[in-house]
Amino acid sequence: MKINRKNFLKLAGLAAVGMVIKTGRAASNLPFSKSHVQKFNMHGYGAPKLDKVRIGFIGIGSRGSGTVVRLSSIEGVEVKALCDIVSERIDSTIKYLKREFPSQNPTSYSGDKDDWKEVCNREDIDLIYIATPWELHAPIAVYAMEHGKHVYTEPPVGITLEECWQVVETSERTRKHCFMGCSSAQDGMASVVLNMVRQGFFGEIIHGEGHYIHDRVSDNKVRWERDKKNNNWFGYRPWRLQENVNRNGNLYTTHGIAPVAQMMDVNYGDKMDYMVSISSNDFTMSNKMKEMAEIDNYYKPYVGLNFRGNMNTTIIRTHKGRTIMMQHDISSPRPGHRFDLISGNKGIYRARPDRISTSEEWLGQEEFNSLKEQYTPEITKKFDKIRKKAGEGHGNRSYERVTASDWRLIDCLRNGLPLEMDVYDAALYSAITPLSESSVARQGESVKIPDFTCGAWKTNERGMDISLKQGGTTNLL
Numbered sequence: 001m002k003i004n005r006k007n008f009l010k011l012a013g014l015a016a017v018g019m020v021i022k023t024g025r026a027a028s029n030l031p032f033s034k035s036h037v038q039k040f041n042m043h044g045y046g047a048p049k050l051d052k053v054r055i056g057f058i059g060i061g062s063r064g065s066g067t068v069v070r071l072s073s074i075e076g077v078e079v080k081a082l083c084d085i086v087s088e089r090i091d092s093t094i095k096y097l098k099r100e101f102p103s104q105n106p107t108s109y110s111g112d113k114d115d116w117k118e119v120c121n122r123e124d125i126d127l128i129y130i131a132t133p134w135e136l137h138a139p140i141a142v143y144a145m146e147h148g149k150h151v152y153t154e155p156p157v158g159i160t161l162e163e164c165w166q167v168v169e170t171s172e173r174t175r176k177h178c179f180m181g182c183s184s185a186q187d188g189m190a191s192v193v194l195n196m197v198r199q200g201f202f203g204e205i206i207h208g209e210g211h212y213i214h215d216r217v218s219d220n221k222v223r224w225e226r227d228k229k230n231n232n233w234f235g236y237r238p239w240r241l242q243e244n245v246n247r248n249g250n251l252y253t254t255h256g257i258a259p260v261a262q263m264m265d266v267n268y269g270d271k272m273d274y275m276v277s278i279s280s281n282d283f284t285m286s287n288k289m290k291e292m293a294e295i296d297n298y299y300k301p302y303v304g305l306n307f308r309g310n311m312n313t314t315i316i317r318t319h320k321g322r323t324i325m326m327q328h329d330i331s332s333p334r335p336g337h338r339f340d341l342i343s344g345n346k347g348i349y350r351a352r353p354d355r356i357s358t359s360e361e362w363l364g365q366e367e368f369n370s371l372k373e374q375y376t377p378e379i380t381k382k383f384d385k386i387r388k389k390a391g392e393g394h395g396n397r398s399y400e401r402v403t404a405s406d407w408r409l410i411d412c413l414r415n416g417l418p419l420e421m422d423v424y425d426a427a428l429y430s431a432i433t434p435l436s437e438s439s440v441a442r443q444g445e446s447v448k449i450p451d452f453t454c455g456a457w458k459t460n461e462r463g464m465d466i467s468l469k470q471g472g473t474t475n476l477l
């Protein structure tokens with residue numbers, strides 16, 4: 001029987017328990033292509049320089065609290081506002097700021113689910129950062145741009161194609177940046193590989209792979225046990241659990257796709273053309289719900305629901321005839337994986353462990369090390385130097401350690417430079433999710449991928465200035 005909300009409530013006896021779970025958002029509303037005409041090309045656009053970057057943060061949960069710490073340690077950043085529906089999350093972040101960055105004195109916004117609008121309405125804020133559950137990203141991003149703010153959102157920027165188009169249209173109309181924070185080829189080994197790609201080491205690029213494999217099921221109980229003292233704040237966030245109910249596809253594309261797309265010059269030289277997507281069955285989540293429901297009533301309503309297949313595999317073909325393979329699995333026991341492989345007609349790079357080959361054999365460690373040194377780009381050298389000068393400094397979780405992309409985002413805003421990842425990249429990487437849901441629902445049928453640049457990809461200048469021709473003037477504290 002297909003589960004809809006009405007018979008689901010009956011089945012699970014939820015009315016008695018007094019709980020409601022959202023079951024299954026429609027896979028996607030589907031304007032695969034839209035008669036959008038580019039109003040203004042945000043690619044290559046540098047907004048007026050900002051001496052200070054005054055930020056309002058919305059969503060101070062696990063990721064958001066770490067971002068407040070990361071961005072606070074970049075020169076020129078002023079933390080103006082923190083907003084979350086749970087005030088304790090703001091309080092603990094402010095306590096940390098008072099100790100480590102006493103000059104920061106943000107205003108708290110809490111209590112109402114629409115308080116974020118007040119933050120966006122303020123005149124003394126330049127950038128809105130968003131780390132809420134996914135369904136709020138596009139509404140907040142659009143509202144923020146409409147109110148004159150640049151946006152830095154966690155992925156995805158939108159959960160439907162309509163939302164992805166909406167952020168593109170709004171960014172073009174308002175000329176406000178919309179940056180999506182995700183893994184990129186600005187960071188770590190991916191930056192070295194991008195440089196090798198650009199210098200022709202791998203020849204013509206043929207194929208790339210990037211995944212989001214992150215075991216959230218088997219590791220330990222912390223992910224599942226409710227912390228009743230801390231506002232029922234789970235290791236496994238309830239909203240994340242709900243996203244996995246009755247949606248089926250690649251729900252988190254951006255960390256895997258971004259570095260590969262950047263290595264293929266997607267949106268500035270090539271474009272994604274079409275894709276197919278197939279999911280396995282679920283072999284773990286429904287069992288996990290039964291197991292957890294035995295010890296915690298909270299999970300009872302989830303017993304018997306459709307969870308998305310554990311493994312989704314999506315294959316994309318680009319206009320220039322390259323292929324990209326992405327996998328997504330957060331619910332089976334296996335080590336994590338993101339950017340994984342790039343191969344061309346002269347060689348290949350593969351991650352974990354990092355390896356390079358130009359034939360059937362992998363190169364030896366010594367040769368690998370010397371290539372790594374030879375191809376480390378300017379942006380990585382500069383960022384490493386600045387980080388060393390500042391000392392390892394603040395933060396003890398990975399979420400709190402400044403990355404090259406954080407640093408470069410603020411550096412570009414302060415220098416009036418185009419951002420390294422723009423609204424077209426954000427929309428495209430996010431759109432792969434609804435497109436994959438649509439393909440999965442039709443047994444892997446091919447779907448066309450919209451061109452959010454409306455043809456400008458043919459003439460856009462190459463993005464990702466890893467040779468740091470401009471800027472690079474911002475320090476870390």
Ligand SMILES: NC(=O)c1ccc[n+]([C@@H]2O[C@H](COP(=O)([O-])OP(=O)(O)OC[C@H]3O[C@@H](n4cnc5c(N)ncnc54)[C@H](O)[C@@H]3O)[C@@H](O)[C@H]2O)c1
Nearest residue numbers: 059060061062063064083084085086113131132154155237
């Ligand atoms: N870039 C990365 O590596 C990375 C890592 C983790 C999470 N994320 C992303 O960050 C986002 C948040 O994830 P998380 O793990 O921090 O989740 P979380 O549940 O810990 O945090 C979300 C926060 O949003 C708050 N919130 C909900 N509704 C709100 C509203 N109306 N107004 C203000 N605040 C509201 C919640 O109270 C919570 O504190 C997600 O988009 C996730 O995908 C990115």
